[in-house]
Amino acid sequence: MVALAAWDTLSIYTSYNLIYLLRIERWEGLSDGLITAIATWLSVSYLAGRYSPPSDNDRYPRTVQLAKTALAALAVIAVFVGHTWLYQVADAQTRFRGFLIPLVLSAYCLSTIGQAAQTTISTRRRYWLLLASEQEADVLLKEIAAEDYQLRSRTTVLTDGITTLDSLNEKSSCSIAVGKIDKSSDVERERILRFRERGEYVIPLLNWCEQELHRIPPEMVLTDWLIQAEGFALRPGSSSWRIKRFGDVIGALILILATAPLMLIAGILIWLEDRGPVFYRQTRSGLYGRKFKIWKLRSMSVNAERLGIQWASRGDPRVTRVGRLIRAARIDELPQLFSVLNGDLSLIGPRPERPEIEKELEKAIPNYRLRHWIRPGLSGWAQVCYPYGASIKDSRAKLSYDLYYLRNAGLALDFLITIKTMRLVSGAKGSLPLES
Template sequence: MGLALLDAGLLVGFYNLLFWNRFGHWAGFTPSVWALIVLWVGASYLLGRYSKPEQGQRDSQRWRLLATVLVALLVLASVVVIFSWGLKVDDPRTFRSFILPLLAATAGLSALAQLWANRRQRRRHHWLLVGDAGEIRILQQELLGDQAAQGLELVYCDGASLHLQRQRIRAGLDGIAVSEAAELDDGLLQELLAIRGKGTAVRSLVVWAEQHLQRVPPELFSSRWLVQAEGFELQPGRWGWRLKRLGDVAVASLLLLLSAPLLALAALAIKLNDGGPVLYGQRRTGIYGEPMQIWKLRSMGVQAEAQGAQWAQRNDPRITWIGAWLRKLRLDELPQLVSVLKGDMSLIGPRPERPELEGELEEAIPHYRVRHWVRPGLSGWAQVCYPYGASVEDSRRKLSYDLYYLRNANLMLDVLILIKTLRLVARGQGAVPRHTSL
């Protein structure tokens, strides 16, 4: 967010300086300025300039600098194609004396800010995680290979051996995260209070996971903690619940109107492909565990589930060639906007699962039913942060993101999820299962 705001400020500042130098007065916030901001920030976001590297991808200064140059070239090409060639605009703001210096200055300072942000993120943070043996084992497994944990230097211990870490604590830590299940005597509690009083951060293990991983492994809290925990503001009757519902109706209506031509073309393509039905209905689990019916554009063969419900898999042979494109662009999900208007779903929330699979998930994953506290959504925090799920382990990992969303849901988080969803759709990502089997 900081990098995006800086880029917007650079564009506004340099635009007005060049305008004043050429015409003798300030331009202010004109439509041209807003168009440049939208083009620059939008292209930067799609190329990942404002995001940490995704899991499995290496980040490098060369790629960040190259992405900055590509953004500048894309904006320049857009201005040339749209205004000079398309609209034939006769503008005294020439390329050589206005547009080129503007984009060059913005790109230079933006690239320097990128390098500074990268170096700042590379600083390793030292944390001491205190919990019982089971929690420590789960955390070690969770953080193994996790991109979010690469900048963390972690030390694990249980409550009984916390006193053995005194020397490490005195040497300096960024913080200590303590589980509610950790057994601490009064002496250790007083020592933690003294450490906190000297400026070292002391967090609960759940809050630490939220802050550093943006998710919460379900094994880290108990039912008692859930009863007493703060957050979970998306409850019926609250102001946030009503505001979210109003936004769902308004945005879903607009999306249905705008996507009507795409739906018609997709329906025609499906019909011409194999002559089968255009829509495919499924029973899913809605809010409070109540069953509901959703409809999708059919992306699999007519007899895809003749043997019952199955997990999707990579290179699934049941998917038609038309269906592969529909899934890649998420067009197959558009009919669910009707479920949003009916109140069965929301635009943002945990994805609804099939009842035939949920029995297995509830037995294998603790606190799984908590995700039913809110309306399921077309997209959600789990969908934009984790690849397509196709196994029990994937569902467990996605639940950790859903729990984060349930506890921290607000308007800004919903907007962020919507922006991330648009990026996934534009890049054709997130529609392929990560695993091929259970």
Template structure:
């Protein structure tokens, strides 16, 4: 079920904090209102606006995001963010309503807003501290599999800068069977590779421990929970035929619901952003007198070719020598184009492709066929990403920076595979919210090449004997 998906299980405490803030504001607001005016306010437009402002600013400042790897620094940062949220809410209420709009309301400032925000900040900050400490608890895991698979996991963790909150032990089935009871006393869970050859005795031991509540799962599931992606080397083609998930298939209820949402939201976005598109078109034409739109061939659902339109952000002869990867501070990008890219305005014409059914709002980003020919040869299971419609935004886009290499494409595929396995309405909403935060911060539009640290720098993990 959707509430058991890895992305939601990883964020239960954070979602609980957002719900706690909502109920805290509602309760404190009504308590103060009762004290001041001898009656309950209930749920009014004012309290809804206040809750929306508090929760929205908290999300943008990262209060509902997982803590950083440094526990103490993360606690201070989140507590500081709580105080900043209170100050920003206070500024909006006082400056906009009292000074700007000259609203005469007995609930504002000294007798109402100040005690309200003081109480909410204290309680929410305390809850934030508790949640951060719970999320910063160290876990020990035993990863069981073939040497090549465990090496893939180790490299993935290296790429993330290590996982200080994880104490990992590596070994094969023989190492697990020879010291099973001791290992169980020292770890919180065991993750076993799909390719691991378990004899009947070891399998019975693992099943018995799982029935008693111990954490025993596959290596793919472990990667989903702790990496939030699925490295393509960890599963086989046979596993793809048998695995759960992959619910976004034609004629299913989820597929139809997603398509209906695409039509409604894309239509609204086109209407709302029409003035922005007009201004952008004028700026592009004024800068160099060239064309406004840029047409590209991309790969769509089931590998079929589609044609997408984007606002032109590069000089007119940018690909006179053929298609090539974008680069950081690419000299082909125009001055206007740089701004359009940072705010993702250049992607808005692709809403037409969404209305035509060639794309979706959320899904793997479509790649150019001439580049995909190389990617399919060098990246295992690359074509699996074509099982759903490509999207304007996706799990890879909100979790990984702009990619411009084969290794970046492999990383994005691991996020796309995670999305295909866990796709649903709730995950699409999460991606949409994360996309809005990226746009608000004008981030993710510059390519960042993926470079791995050396093994000498990776000192937090060891292989079990």
């Protein structure tokens, strides 16, 4: 995503200035018009999914990508035509045909070439050998089965990895991820070190999970890894923690002011539908498991939990008509911005769960309580990578993403989660539970 966005930025910058140089005979540099063109192109491209891998459901992925690129080009044209005050060139009579059209055509061609090159490079993936114990292999095979065909075709999980390494000749090239090995076996370590001396890529198995799956299976987390592994920089009292907290406060204040009209309109619609209370209060588990209250705009009927706490389900009859709308746009979550201000929540972090449900999850999922090591958030890595979950299986999958965030949390990852959240909200995605 970063590579494609950078290529598009460079393409538009170069095209804009070269055409400007030919038409006006000077190099314009970074102007308001150029910034507008870049911002429009990148925003539309991201929201349309140009920077994401093609979906398995796309019958003609290349045609779909070309159409999305055309959409970005048309958006640039629409912005400039609709807001001519942002666009200043000397030759006003020919600016559309002589400047804007050549600009978007050049950007379209260069962006398409860059995307094709990136697709070609991404298909040249490493061949991985995963040296794992039988327990690790069982977990990994299930994780890999959830991925796409490309991942399965270039990855082999082995429980007899040393024998396999011996059978590889000197010209064989592969990358190796090492899980549990017998600490008393010098032979195993010697074989792995010899492979590393040849210049092959050798990493711990959990690092492979992070690099390739972007999550960490909870069954594979060991105490030694928690103590020795790098990362875990977002700890209370650290500079990163303070910077994140400052950003939370400023961000929450801005969002409260910007979304106050939406909350007001949603509140009125909720009351008009059934004359019930506008807000709904729940107890959640926060940092270190501390209990706190969150407020949400009510999206279910007043007596939704008369039979006790239940998992949400697709087509849940308890959800009101207004509730479906505000859930799709995540408007029901907006009152939680006040919990961000008082420090119970962060803008980005693992979603807090209800204590009653957590008791069940802690028994069923290994290392579940590790997610309490970091302040929960309105949105998180699990929320932008995995659909809305409503089962123990889904909670286990989301925990694997939370563990990834726990080790890799930082400003860059928070920014990525933020823009992914914007895309989810704009497309009303991720608000429905998975099919059972």
